[in-house]
Amino acid sequence: MKQQIEALDAYQVIEKRKISDLNSEGYILKHKKTGAAVTLLLNDDENKVFYIGFRTPPKDSTGVAHILEHSVLCGSKNFPVKDPFIELAKGSLNTFLNAMTYPDKTVYPVASCNDKDFKNLVHVYLDAVFYPNIYQEEKIFRQEGWHYEMEDVEDELSINGVVYNEMKGAFSSPDDVVEREIMNSLYPDITYGLESGGDPDFIPELSYEDFLAFHKKYYHPSNSYIYLYGNMDAAEYLTFIDEQYLSAFDALKVNSLVGVQTPFAAPKELVKEYSVMEDDSISENTYLTYNVSMGTSLDKKLYIAMDVLDYVLCSAPGALVKQALIDKGIGRDVYSTLENGIYQPYFSVIAKNANSSQKEEFVATIHEVLKKAVSEGLDKKALVAAINYFEFRYREADFGSYPKGLMLGLEALDSWLYDEKAPFMHIEANETYRELKASIATGYFEELIQKYILDNPHKTIMEVKPVQGLTSRKDKALYDKLKAYKETLSPQEKQEIVDKTAALRAYQEEESTKEALETIPLLTREDMKKEAAGYINEVQNVDGTTVLIHDIFTNGISYLNLVFDLKDVPAGLLPYVGILKAVLMMVDTEHFSYGELFNEVNTHTGGIKTVVNTYTNADDLKKYKVTLEIRSKALYEKRDKAMELMKEIILTSRFEDTKRLYEILAEIKSRMxxxxxxxxxxxxxxxxxxxxxxxxxxxxQISGIPQYRLLEDLLKEFEERKAVLVQNLKDLTQYIFRPENLLVDYTAAKESYGGLETAVKNLKADLYTGKVSGESFRPDPVRKNEAFMTAGQVQYVCRAGNFIDKGLPYTGALKVLKVMMGYDYLWNQVRVKGGAYGCMCGFYRNGDGYFVSYRDPNLKKTVDVYEQAAEYIENVKLDERTVTQFIIGAVSELDTPMTPATKGIYSLGGYLTGLSMEKVQKERDELLATTIDELRGLGRYIRAFMENECLCVVGNGEKIKESEDMFMHVEQLFRNN
Incomplete structure (x- = not known):
């Protein structure tokens, strides 16, 4: 393969070498004719990744880069369907398919384990970015970006558009507003001072002509970054990319360099605003932020050192700056932001739920703590723990459902975008970790604090204050502006808007031709894997305790999970399980303060976390199991240390420190x-x-609105209720951490099993055995049909119900229906026509089903769409190709590649639910055999779950009040405490 790549005439090899850290062959290439930058990471990973990215620094906040990211995926020269992205989403075996807009770049990644599928994805994406239909069809811009909307000349004038509504949703989150304002404050004169996603106030200023000009300037091979990863014939792909696309272009000098912000001569102070409801309190609702620009992302050592500093100063429980601010009552939640995915990274300390009057003390406290840290030195144990934590994550490279190659490729852009010879700078990190460990004793980290935080004039001190009813006032201002604008229009101009609205509707309803659809390459049912993924379970018994073992190669890492059944927890204590889950590891234990405990865990393991799960019995749907699970990951030789720490956490946690409990509750509430x-x-x-x-x-009860209400009430009446809280947490540990409730779940290779039985016996010997009593919780569900009002600008609209209760059995064909609804009916009605950013649905084995919209400008209109879904399904016109697409999309969702850890969790789930492999295989067979008539017949499932008439909406208060008669109860999501 090496010789093949070197022999390619179209490319110049800039560098080739072994990337030992990633067990890969690395290549840096340049396309000779256009100058396109190319990076290869070739290895044995079957989950192949491709992306093409462009440097796209915006010059304003109209969201042009973001709107373009959406729009180029709406049809192209060789694939002239209206939405190739959706055709691929519902009909490919992709393991990743999306596009992302960043402050200075736009990236189009795809991934698949299937060679044929991967080639199809690469082909469609390259065609999309270089030859999009946006030049032929202006309606794409209007649909994805923004447009004036009026169905009749007498109607009110409004603005709609997918990105417009997406960003209204993004601007509704105070935390997102703060993060955006921080970056803008530090870089006011360059692209980072603008909103690349688009500010809804400015999006309507973007013209179609400027939109096209942006594409013409930046979407050129000379400004592109092409990445290939995995087990493939790279020479074949490079040849295809050159012959089909790059060779058609001449070199172009593209001025896309990201400007550099001139450092400030002195720190700046700013005040910004965010919206709360009219009767929300503005007391203790201000964000105070301390923000510094720190070097560039091309400083390899600093890039990771900033993560370490963030951990020690602010992220870890008991971290220096965080704890000092909390101890002084400056903010109920103190956290940090580290952004190193841009050329000029920055670090921020944020005190949430503070007051403006605390700003000077906020700054003084940070300075006081940091000066002391520099003069006395940072805690060496904390530095060791931090470095170990990040190094373990780097070596494990477990990104959950995201392909490893994708995450490495995106990280490569943190250096590659600013230096075309340095794509491997940050993804090749073993040597950097060695350097950082050696630097602990040299004062390196203390010098970073002095240089980049204390002595650095390039900083901002910013407060972001709540303003009551700001959303309503902005909505009213927009309403008045549109009303006044309409009054300036001539009858002909009004009619033109009506005509354009109708034309856009007609375009959205017009189906792509059969010929156009057939240009999208499609796999066949025969290409699908017939066998379902099997469980890897070996059941052992250790003195009456089930030990479930998953013999899986884990590269030397053991995944140990203590699963405790909550069957005996009484009703009155169940809501406190959510609090216990959050409190464990955050309070002192017998041998450690909570700060020391966190460092101890990260020094010896890859982390310990708590989760709550529910498992429905596959044979009796009225039975279910609720568990509290303590999960750890550690190198084989550290497994027993991990067990020892888990035992310390569950059996010796101290809940009597009510000051600490209050801090934790305030933080949980803020994060929730x-x-x-x-x-x-x-x-x-x-x-x-x-x-x-x-x-x-x-x-x-454990993680939803009742849990949030419990937190609100506990914090409001903490002095009166703290003793009961402490006792409830103590009682819960007695009810839960008992030998009869325990199942031990272990994922690792057999070579690591030695000593596991002894460790389990030692744990069991110390668990609680005292007598407990009480009636376990059994919910009594009741239809409430509620709306929860927020200061946000959009809605989230859900209808739900159950079809098994109506006598309909679960079938694997419902997985095909999910793809059809999500990427056909709901997509077209709620997103394309309605302007919502997204829409989802689900049909579960227990019969539960739902539809829900995401960042939706509508409410009743969306409910009407849901009401018409069954009729649509029952009368839909489908051909065999389309059904095959839906089947492929369903298989793709089923066959997401699993890491060793997720294989273990998947197998555990099968064991605890009693879901046999025979049933799993039967469902897969049903999925693969789905017919046109069967899909139409599933309309009765939608009718069945819609009969429950269960409706819940979260969103804009004014919008909800307009439709108040749809609900049995309306209240604010966040109550005024």
């Missing part, structure tokens, strides 16, 4: 509020499901 604001679809769906589903009702 941020998640609920950004992921309103998750809040709405689990809430709607809880109206009828036992497992959803349990999950809702």
């Amino acid at each position: 509020q941020a998640v609920m604001t950004g992921a309103g679809h998750s809040v709405a769906s689990i809430r709607a499901l809880s109206y009828f589903s036992l497992t959803a009702a349990v999950s809702e």
Whole structure:
């Protein structure tokens, strides 16, 4: 392969070498004719990755780069369908398919384990970026970006568009607003001072002509970054890329360099705003931020050292700056932001739920702590723990469902975008970790604090203050502006908007021709793997305790999971399980303070975490198991140390320090509020499901709105309730951490099993055995149909129900229906026509089903779409090719490559649910055999779950009030404490 690549006439080999850290052959190439930059990482990973990226620094905040990212995937020269992206999503075996806009670049990545599929994906994406239909069809810009909307000349004038609504959602999250303002404040004169995603106030200023000009300037091979990763014939792909695309272009001098912000002569102070509801308190709702620009991303050692500093100063529990601010009552939640994916990285300390009056003390406290750290030296154990933590993550390279090659490729851009000869700088990091360990004793980290934080004038001190009703006022200002603008229009101009609205609707409803659809390459059913992924379970018994072993090669890492059944937890204590999960590892134990414990865990292991899960019995859907799981990962030789630390955490945690408990509760509430604001679809769906589903009702108690309400009440009445809280947490440990509740789950190769039985016996001997009593929690779901109002600008709309209760059995064909709904009916009706950023659905083995929208400008209109879904399915016109697409998309979701850890979790899930491989295989066979008639017949499943009439909406208060009669109850999502 090496000789083949070197022999390619179209490319110049700049560098080739073994990347030992990644067990890969690395190449840096340049396309001779155009100057396109190319990087290869070739290895034995079957999950192949390709991307093409472009440096795309915007000159304003109209979101042109973001709108273009959406729009180029709406049809191209060789693939003239209206939405190739969706055709691929519903009909390929991709393991990743998306596109991303960053502050200074746009990236188009794909991944697949199937060679034929991977070639198809590469072909379609290259055609999309170089020959998009945006030049032939202006409606693409209007649909994905923005457009005036009016269906009749007498209607109110409005603005709609997918990116426009996406960014209205993004601008609704206070935490996102703060993060954006921080970067803008530090780099006011360059691209980082702008909003590449688009500011909704400015998006309507973008013209179609400027949109096209941006593509013409930046989407050229001379400004491109092409990346290939994995087990492939790289010479074949490079030849294809050259002959089919790059060779058609001449070299072009593209001025896309990211400007450098001139360092400030002195720190700057700024004040910004974010919106809260009219009757929300503005007390203790301000964000105070301390922000510094730190070097460049081409400083290899600093790039990782900043992560280490972040850990020691702010991220770890008890970290120096974080704890000092919390001890002084400056913010209920103190956290940090480290952005090193841009040329000029920055570091921020943020105190959330603070007051403006605390700003001077906020700055003084940071300076005081840092000066002391420099003069007395940082805690060496904390530095060792931090470096070990990041090195373990680097070596493990477990990115969950994201392909390893993709994450490495994106990290490569952190250096490659600014130096075309340095794509491997940060992904080749073993030597850097060795240097950092050696630097602990030299004062290197203390020097970084002095240079980049204390003595650095390139910093901003910014407060972001709450403003009551700001969203409503902005909505009213926009309404007035559009009304006034409409009044300036002539009858002909009004009619033109009406005509354009109708034309866009007609375009959106027009189906691609059969000929156009057939240009998209498609696999066949025969290309699909017929066998379902099997479990890897070996059941052992250690003195009456089940030890479930998964014999999997893990590259020397053991994954140890202590699974405790919550069957005996009484109803009154169940909501506190969510709090216990968050408190464990965050309080003192018998041998460690909480800060020392965190460092001890990260010094010896790859991390310990707690999770709560529910498992529905596959043979009796009314039965379920709720578990609290303590999960660790560690090198084989450190496994027993991991077990020892897990035992320390579950059996000796001290809950009596009520000051610490208050800090933890305040932080949990803050983080939960941020998640609920950004992921309103998750809040709405689990809430709607809880109206009828036992497992959803349990999950809702532990992690949903009732959990958030409990946190609100505990913090509001903490002095009165703290003693009960402490006792409840103590009682919970007695109910949960008992020998009869324990299952031990272990994922590793057999060579590591030695001593496991002894470790389990030692753990069991110390678990609680005292008598406990109480009736376990059994939810009584009831339909509530609620709306939860926020200061956000968009909605999240969910309808849910159950089809098995109506006598319909689960079938694997429902996985095909999920793809069809998500990428056909809901996509077209809710996203394309409705302007929402996204829409999801699910049909589960227990019969639960739901539809939910994401960053949706509509409410009732979306519910109407849901109501018409069954009729659409029952009458849909499909051909064999389309059904095959949906089947391939469903298989793709099933066959996401699993890491060793996820294989273990998958096998554990099969064991705890009692889901046999026979059933799993039967469902796969049903999926693969789905017919046109069978798909149409699934309309009755939608009718069945819609009969429950369970509705939950999270979103804009004014929009909800307009449709108040749809709900049984309306309240604010976040109550005024």
